[in-house]
Structure formats: C-alpha cells, structure tokens
Amino acid sequence: MHTDVDRCVRAVRSRDPRFDGWFFTAVRTTRIYCRPSCPAVPPKDRNMSFYPSAAAAQQAGYRACKRCRPDASPGSPRWNERADLVARAMRLIADGTVDREGVPGLAARLGYSTRQIERRLRAELGAGPLALARAQRAQTARILIEAGELPMADVAFAAGFASVRAFNETVREVFGLAPTELRIRAANGRPPATPGTLALRLPFRTPFRPGNLFGHLAATAVPGVEEWRDGAYHRTLRLSHGHGTVSLTPRPGHIDCRLSLTDQRDLAEAISRCRRLLDLDADPEAVDAQLRTDPHLAPLVQRGPGRRVPRTVDAGEFALRAVLGQQVSTAAARTLAARLAAAHGTPVDGPGGLTRLFPTAGALAALDPGGLAMPAARRRTFLRLAEALASGELDLGAGCDWARARAVLDGLPGIGPWTAGIIAMRALGDPDAFIPTDLGVRRAAARAGLPATPGALTRHAAAWRPWRAYAVQYLWAADDHPAARMPTEPSPHRS
Template identity: 60%
Template sequence: MHKDTQSCLRAVRAKDARFDGWFYAAVITTGIYCRPSCPVTPPKSANLRFFPSAAAAQQAGFRACRRCRPDASPGSPQWNERADLVARAMRLIADGVVDRGGVPGLASKLGYSVRQIQRQLLAELGAGPLAIARAQRAQTARLLIETTPVPLGDVAFAAGFASVRTFNDTVREIFAQTPSELRLRARSRQQSAAPGTLTLRLPFRQPLDADDLFARLKAEMLPGVEEWRDGAYRRTLGLPHGHGIVALRPLPEHIECRLTLADLRDLSTAITRCRRLLDLDADPVAVDEALRADPVLTPLVDKDPGRRVPRTVSAEEFAVRAIVGSGVVGYGTPISDPAGGLTHVFPDLASLDLPIARALAEVDLGVGSDWFQAREQLSALGIDVVTVETIAKRALGDPDAFSAADPAIRCGVRKLGITDLATHSTTWRPWRAYAGQYLS
C-alpha cells in the first residue's frame, strides 16, 4: 500500500487508525516516522515518505515518534491473510525464528535459499530479515525497559541483542533516547504488578467483538491449562526457553496482557502468540465489508461487527485437542501458579506416546507452514475434512478455511434459506472462516 501515495496521504490526513501497521509515514524535516493515526498535525505532503514496515523506516535513518509509538502498531493483516513466502517468513520472524536460528534457520524452515528470502523481503518490505528482526528486538527492549525493573544489561540479552553496546546503539538510534532515559521517562507511567509479571497493552483495529471472542475461548477451556478468573482468560504457554502464564483481559481500547515468564527471552514470542490467539492483527472493516456484500450475512454482521477467529498459541496443541481431546493434559509439564488454578503446560508432541502424536510430528503445522500442503498431510492421516478445516482455520490461521459439512455452521444456516451451502459460501471468499464465526 505504501506505493499508493494518494491513499497514504488520505489516511494520514484523516488520522485513520485502520491503516496503522499497513504502512508508516516518515517526515523528512524531522527525521521521525509515525503511524498513519499519529495525533500530530500532518506535515506538507512534499515532506512525507511512506514505508511498508518499521524496519524499512529505521533502515532509512528515521526514528520512532514518541507520541504515537509506531513500533507498537498492530501488525499488518497481510501476514495472517496470505500464504506466500513473504507472509510465511514474516510470521516466523515474529515468532522469533531469526533470533534463535538466524537467517539460515528461517531459510531452512521455509525451504528456500537465504538469497531468495532476502530478495523477496527487500522487494516487498524494503528490509531484509535481519533488519525486521532488529526492529522487533528494539520493540521488545522498549517494553522491558519501560515495564520492568530488570537491569538494563539483562534487558539487552533478554531482547536478543548480542552485546550491550549493540543494544545501546540500537535503542538510541530508533528511539532518540538512551535506555536509561527511556526508563526514567516511563517511571511516572508504570503500574504496579506482581513481582515477575509484565503488564502490557495489546492494540487492535476496531471494531472487536470481544464478548464473542472470549466466550468461545471460555467454552473450550481445558482445566489446568486454561481458566477464566477475575474477568480475564488465563492460560499456560509452552515457549522456546521455558514456560509462561498469561492473563488476557478485554478492555474497550486494547487487551490488557499480564505475562509471567520463566525466561524473559521469550517475551516477544509470547506477545506474538497471544496476538495470534486473539486474531488481533485482523482488518475487521475489510472483512465485514466483504461479508456485507451478501444480503444473507448483512444483518448478522451489522448486529455484531468485528468478530474474530479465535486461533491458538500452538498449532500442535490445537491439532491434538481437535483429534484426541483433553485427556492428555496430565502428560504436560507441571507448573506453579500462585495467582490461580493453572497446573500444567500442554504437552508437546514428543512427550505423547500416541500414534497420532507421532504422525502429527511429521506434519508441518508451524506458523510458517504451507496451509495447503498441511491440509494434504492431515487428510493423508485419515482425518475427516471438518477437522482438517478446523485445524486450518484455528491452528494454521487460513482466513478462508471452511467446510460446508461443519455441523455448527449448518445449524446456523438453516434459518437463512441457504439450500446449497457449498456453492453459496464461495461468495464469502477469501473470508469464509470469518463468515463461519457469524453463522456458528
């Protein structure tokens, strides 16, 4: 979108929050880049440059605006809507793959060469995987600086920087302040929290039907792994360096996220997985506008706009739950939860001595997976089409996942006069997963 100058200018002049994360506006005269919705008075159009990513703006020498905090924008919905190489790479980078395995690790997971990945990311995003991962590390560092008392030297390594010097230089370059200055500025805003707990705000694009989203999560909770307590959905997380506990509370302007982590290196990954669970990077206006084009769905969308698809923090976990059920929780790692009643992290596939777990271990269900290849592999295991499409929708994140044989959806369409659901549903593409949320 950043190449469509007129559309970008209209969004900036209207301070349209819908486009936050779609592109970034940089002001040549100040050297600052912003969200489209930044509250400051827009400069002359001749002084604006538009970038497809925060990393590209940073790489061009611009620093983040202190008022609108563009590094904390909702993620671009493109990376959850698409299944091509760039989208798969962006999902993996957000999950911390580059920090853990470098660009070769990213290339290995995608099955492409490092050169191919570099070329495609540069062409579409104006920055390569290292620059994108660096921007993410900077955001993680800022969160740790501003929301925890962790010593700054420890923050550097927890955020993924190779040295304190690199950490200091990066923070100063991107935020125009030293880490110490950022912490001093944040002290007056800090909220009290339990020791070892980070309290964050997860932004999203309006509207959000939080009642429907959290009701669906509550209806499926596994005792010991998930619970509803004091108005928040709580659950355990299995993360690359340890476990975590998260409490997610819906508020009008954001989702309050309280994280307790065994290892702070998992912060960025944990945030990404929580955002993915709640489908917070979706573009609900685009989805609802497309679905309203069908007169059958119009009253449903108008009644409850902004429905999301509840996804998962672990595709492997969701697949096991969808196929086997909840009886495997006891195989997970026991944990202590002084603030509630959580007892286990859901077991990983390697700890389950079940034929289906061994079979699922051979299927690529990761965030960077090929959605269509994963479907073929699941079907080859003898899994029925409704379950395969449910896994594609909830675990893989395909926004067009849909089965006309789904009993919950068929029940919802009986009163709508749709006689041939398989044919009628093609008009809802590429948002059939969201149409299913309005019908079930």
C-alpha cells in the first residue's frame, strides 16, 4: 500500500487508524516516522515519504514519533492472512526466530537460502531479516524498560542485544531518548503491576467484538492450564527459554496483558503468541465489508461487527486437543485434557488455579495406549498425531507451509474434514479455513436462510473467500451459547 501515495496521504490527513501497521509515514523535515493516525498536525504532502515497515523507516534514518509511538501499532494483517514465503518469514521473525537462531536458522526453517529470503523481504518490506528483527528487538527493549524494573544491562540481553552498547545506541537511534530517559517518562503513566509481572497494552484495529473470543476460551479452558477469573483469561505458556503465565483482559481500545516470565528473553515470543491467540492483527473492516455483501450474513455482521477468530498460543497443543474433542461434548473434551495435563504436564507455580503446562507432543507420544481413556480408534489417532508432531513430520509452527501441513493432516488416520478444518482455522490461523460439516455452523446457516448441507453451503461460501473462518464465527455467534458471549462468572470447571 505504501506505493499508493495518494491513498496514503488521504489516510494521514484523516488520521485513519485502520491503516496503522499497514504503512508508516516519514517526515523529511523532522526525520521522524509516525503511524497514519498520529494526532500531530499532518505535514505538508511534499514532506511525506511512506515505508512498508518500521524497520525500513529506521534504516532510512528516521526515529519513532514520541507522541503516536508507531512501534506499538497493531501488526500488519498481511502476515496472518497470507501463506507465502514473506508472510511465513514475518511470522517467524515475530516469534523471535532470528534472535534465537539467526538468519541461517530462519532460512533453514523456511527451506530457502538466506539470499532468497533477504531479496524477497527487501522487495516487499524495504528491509532484510536482520533489520526487521532489530526493529522488533527495539520494541521489546522499550516494553521491558517502561513496564518493568529490570536493570538496563538485563534489559539489553533479555531483548536480544549482543551488548549493552548496541542496546544503548539502538534505543537512542530509534526512539530519540536514552533508555533511562524512556523509563523516567513512562513512570508516571505506568499501570500498576505485581512484582515480577510486566503490564502492557496490546493494541488492535476497531471494531473489536471480544465476546466470542473470550467466551470460547473460557468455555474450553483446561483446569490447571487455563482459567477465566476476575474478568480475565489466564493461562500458562511454554516458551523457548522457559515458561510463563499470562492474563488477558479486554479494555476499550486495547487488551490489558499481564505477563510473568521465568526468562525475559521470551517476551517478544510471548507477546506474539498472545496477539495470535486473540487475532489482534486482523483487519475487521476488510473482513466485514466482504461478508456484508451476502444478504444472509449481513444481519449477523451488523449485529456484532469486528468478531475475531479465537486461535491458540501452541499449535501442537491445540491439534491434540481437537482430536480429544472428536465426537464428544466440550465438557468431556476438557475433562480428558485436564487428566492428561495433571498426569503428564510440567508443574508450575502460577497464580490462581494455574498449576501445569500442557504436556509436550513427545511426552504424549510415549504414553502407554492402554492408559488413555478413549475409544480405540481415537486413541490411535491421538498417538499418531502426537508422534507426527514430536518427530517433525507435521509442522504447525508459525512459519509452516499451510498447504503441506494440511496434506500431512489429511494423511493421518482418523483426521477427518472437521478436525483438519478446525486445526487449520485455529492452529495454523488460515483465515479461509471452513468447516461446513460442523453441526453449529449448519444449524445457524439454516436459520439464516443459507444452504444447510455441507456441499451446498461450501459452494455458497465461495463468495466469502478469503474470510470463511470469520464467517464461521458469525454463524457460531448467532447461537445463544455461552461460548459465543462474554463470560460473567469464574470458570465452572476450575480445579
């Protein structure tokens, strides 16, 4: 979009927040870059340049605006909507892969040469993987500086910098302030947090309808691993360097996020996973505009615009839980998952009822089949899926190839269209995943005057592409079910 100068200028002149994260505005006279919705007086047209990423603006010598904080914009929706190389690379960079494994590690995960990845990212984003990771590192450092009390040397290494000197230079260059100055400026407006907890805000594009997101997460919460308590969703996180817990509370204009981590190096990864869980980088205007063109869906969209797709913080965990939920009620699936977590999950000392990390695929693959209280066919499917995940045969990670993952899933015994579709929707994050065989979808479709048979509904839904996963959310939300609305009570299944 940054190449459409007239459209970018109009977005800046109208301070349109829908375009935050899509592109960045650089002001030649001040050498500052902003988000399109910056509240400052817009510069003259001839003084504006537009960049596709914060990293590209930084490489061109611009520093972040202190007023609109463009580094804290919602992420571009492109990286969660697309399945090509650039989108896969951006999801991995957001997950911290370059900081942990370097550009060669990123290339190895994607199956391309470092030269190819560098060329493709520069062509689309104006910056290579190192510059993109550096921009994210600077934002991670800013969060640690402003939201916590870590000594600056610890902040530097936790954010992924190789030295304190590089940390100081990058923070000054990107934000125009020294790290200590950033902390002093933030101290007065900092939200209260308990010791050892980072308090931050996760932005999103409006409209935002949180009911089906948090309703679904609360209704399916596995005791010990996750819970709904005090108006917030809480859960444990298994991360690259350790583990953590998070609480997520919907607020006007943002999600209140409280993170407790055993290793601060996992901050960027934890934030990325929480954003993915709540689908916070979506573009609801584009989704809803497309779905409103169907007269059958339009009333559902109008009733509650801005619905997101509830996703996951751990794709492998979700896939295994999807198999546990085959042909049983939500309560029964939750009970099975809770028993596995209690028996084989890693114990953690978390707040409230958080006591376990969900077991790894490797631990579950090694279980004695006789100890799994489920029908023999589903037991075989569960263990085969765990084995495929543990061995790497099935990759559901942030940078995986969606088409290949679907092909592997389709080849596993006992993984039918519904299971593959729900994994694609929530674990892979495919915005066009569709589950026409789902009973709730078919029931809501019939009430809305849509075809109710899977084949006819699939043909009709071709007009909803590439947003069929969002259409499913609107259909599910039409049913008066607790999972479709905001929870009001603590999880009834708390351990």
